[in-house]
Each structure stands twice: as structure tokens, then as C-alpha cells.
Amino acid sequence: MKPSDWLMINQQPFKIAIASGKGGTGKTTLSVNLAAYIAEQEDVVLVDLDVEEPNSGLFFEGKLVHEEDNLKMIPQWDESLCTLCGLCPKVCNFHAIMQLGPTILVFPELCHSCYACAELCPVNALPMTPKVIGKLRDYQVDKLHFVESRLNIGEEQAVASIAKTKKYVAGKYAEVRIALFDSPPGTSCPVIEATKDADFVILITEPTPFGLHDLTLAVETMRKLEKPFGVVVNRDGIGNDEVLRYCKAENIPVLARIPNSRKIAELYSAGKLIYPEFPEIRESLGHILDYCLSTAERSPA
Template sequence: MKIAIASGKGGTGKTTLSTNLATFLGETKRVVLADLDVEEPNSKLFIDAQILKTHDTFKMIPRWVSQACTQCAQCVEVCNYNALIHIANEILVFPNLCHSCYACSELCPTQALPMEPQKMGELTHWRSDWIDGVEGRLNIGEEQAVSLISQTKKYVEKYFGDDTVKIYDAPPGTSCPMVEAIKDVAFVILITEPTPFGLHDLKLAVETVRAVGKAFGVVINQHGIGNDAVLDYCRAEAIDIIAKIPHDRAVAMAYARGELAYRSVAGFKEALRDVVAFCEAKGLL
């Protein structure tokens, strides 16, 4: 079963919940944690793990073959991302704008734009005492996260079967990378903080998850700060509150030491138990 942990706002606790929940579940089940926040994957910082293997990942980019080109510029017309420009007698390709959709390459009447691999990042498979982890890491300066997220998921699906619980740590925001991370999971846990900013971005995330058609519920992190507006909103929208992680300095201290908070903070572990109970009741575990 695949469960994604996502949020609108960044820094609300996606990785904190992902790493703690995955390891807690890993005490009794087979679990793989996929770090899909490929622009800054940081799950491994909190888990003492051995790297099993690392390999390069590639995206496909068109290369312009001047001798074959008839300057019809159809490629420029079909590109939705302005990744190709026709100037003078040249077609210029901008790899950082290209989404690897192949439209230019396949519609070119003279095959003047063959697709070629370009390194975009790395994929790492690690293992701790309790769980396996797979991490996608985008090269610095590389803008297109979606393809690497997709490749990371494919790796997870290839190497881990139905007997393994798959926890997806999604990227923040509500744009294409987040949608790619949640689009084939059974359930999305949206984590938020009970503040006006948290609520604002939670609403965006709820809208997105509903548009993608996923079942979801909310975990409130740092419960005790802010106000009740998130609770009121969830009640009004009939959204399940799965758990409330208490605001506790001890959680921040564990985090700062690179440790899993549930091992030292009782209130945190209680919240994890609530998440597990909820997931079991929904048939997700």
C-alpha cells in the first residue's frame, strides 16, 4: 500500500512525520520510505543508514542536427515550454526548460531533433536497521523535478512488492512535482501547522488532492500553537483529523540532533499510534 505525506506549506513536518512513521512501522512491518522531495531530499539525515547503491539518472533532451533541419520551425510551435527558439538559421534548445515530452522530436518531419540523455541527478537506495529508503536527488541548477520523481517511484515499485508498506515523502507546494508524488498512492496524509499560513496552504493542498481524486486526511503538527482555524476548517469540510502532534521543544531538540523524535518524546509516539490506528481502520496497512 502506498501512502504519501504531503503539505502545501513547506516546513510543516512532512519529513519529520515520514521518517518517524516509516521507522515506527518498520519495527513490525516491511517498509520502504521514498524521498520524493528531490530538490532537497533530507530523510536520510534522520536515519542511520548504509547506502546499498547509487546510480545516475537521466532525462531526455532533443539535440538539434543542423544538416537535417529544413527550418520549418514546427518544433518551436509544438513546444509548450518555450524550450526551443528559432533564430536566424538556427534552432536553439534550452535543456532547463525542456520537459522531455518528445513532441518536437517526434513531430519533426526530418528527424532533426533526436532525443539524447542528459544527467539530471542521482538515485540512492539505503537501508537502516528497520527500513529501506530510496532517495532521488536532483542536480543543483536542474529545474525539472517531475521526471526524477517518476524514476524514483518506478525504482520503488520495481524492487518492493505488495508486502511492503510504501511511504512517499512528497515535495512541498501544489504544483507538478507534488502531483507526481501523490498521483498513484492509496491515501494522502496532509500535514499542516495550526497557523494562518498553515491553513492558507492547507486549503490549496486540499483543493489539489481533491482535483487528483485522492482520499486524504490531515495531521496537525505543533498542535498548541496558533489558533483553532485549521480544526474549524476541517470540521466544516468534513475532513478527518488523523492525529495531532503536540508542540514540544523536545521534538525540535531531537530534530536538531538528527534523531527520530518518537523514540524520546512520548506525545509524538502517541500521535504516530493515532496515525497507524487510522490507517489500519481504513485498510491501508
């Protein structure tokens, strides 16, 4: 069976997550260029899951096709029912509820929506209610569909917004063959939420000691999640060959090497795509895509 056949019968897009151990290694650069490249041929969804700082949108001027609120459930105090028994602040492990004399105060930013206070309240005086914590926006430029969620400032529960955004994409773009997920940086919960149901993860790094160190952490995370993954080396030519040696020793495929160039840095800083100016990068994008899709054939799980 050809990968394309398998993808046709699978009712969901092939999900490629682009991640990195630390910020600033070229995650967004790769995501937007790969998305624009695919969109030359076919429909593709690019999803920015870096909900605290979504930056992919700075590269496209799309038409807004859909907008909706991202909600999280928080307890809402019903003064008329409350007996001030003092249980709710005690059951909240996150200190999101305070009892100040005759008043119960809820701090939505600290709430993890565990429902303990609401369901353990003996008189049902803290019913869970939705609160807007950010917005999901869906843009379109020709064949490129671009979805981002942005948390309101002060909101910290990134994971819920990431989960919701993935759900939206799965529902609306089930017919699209490929979806790209620009993940938040690091190795903590938001990254795990962003990558845990990807079909393939691209880890992008730089060939420097910092890059190598952060890559090893990201690899550790991906192995824990049991994800198939490959590495793209950005700014190839600076630094040393330790990253390549590490990948070889660990049997990790290196999908592409994007050359180091001041011109690329300039294009990025101005919010422009790079592959139209560099034929070799166009070629690399093609190679990356082929590799990702070929893994679908090997492990149709």
C-alpha cells in the same frame, strides 16, 4: 476481510503520501519518524519525493545499496542531417530550442520532453536521447529502506523524476507492505504527481492562521484528486483551534496532534528522531498507521 489480508493479496505496498500546503510544517519530521517506527516491526520503504530538496536522508545513516541515474529525454541536434529549415524553434512552446544562424541550440533545462521537435523534424535531425538530470539512491538501515531522488542543480523538471522514483519503488519493493512518500510542498504539479496514486494522504499542518489557510488549499487539491486523506496537527498548543474546528466542520479526520515543544524543534534541528524520547508521540504514530491501514479495508479499490 482484515486489512492485513487485503494487503497480502494486493501485490503492491499500501502507499501513504505525507504532504502539506506549505513547507516547514513538519512533513519530513513525520515521514522519518513514522518510517523508523514501522521499521521497528517490519520492512518499510520511505521515499523522499521532494526531489529539489530531499531532506529525509539527513536523519538516517544508511548503507547505500543501489544507485542509478535519473534520465530525461531531450533532442540532440544532428548537424549533418539538418537543413536549417527553422521548424524546430517554432514548434517548441517552451523556448528550449534556438536557431542561431547555422546552429541549433537545445536548452535541456527548458525541455519538457514532448517530442514535438524530434518527430516533426522533416529530416530526423533532432533524435531524442537520454540525459542525466539527477540520481536515484536507495539506502538501507535494518528494516528501513530509504529511496531518494535528487535533481541536479539547474534542472527544473521535477515531475519526471518523481514519476521515475515511484516506478522504481513499485518494481523493487512490491513485497513490502507499506511505503511512505514524503511529498514536495505546495499544490502545484510536483505534489499532484507525488500524491496522485497514493492509497492515503496525510496532510500535516500547524494550528495557526497560515497553517489553516495552506491546509484548505491542500484539502481542495486532495478533493480534486479524489484521495482519501486525514490531518495531523503539528505543534499542537500554539495558535488557536481554528484548524480543529475546520476539520470538524468539513468532516476531515484528525489522526493525531503532535505537541508543540522546544525540545522537538531542537531534536529536528540536530537531525534526530523524536518519538524515542516522547512516549505519547510513539502512541500517536501507532494510531496514525492504524488509521491509514484501516482505510484499505473500507475502500479496496
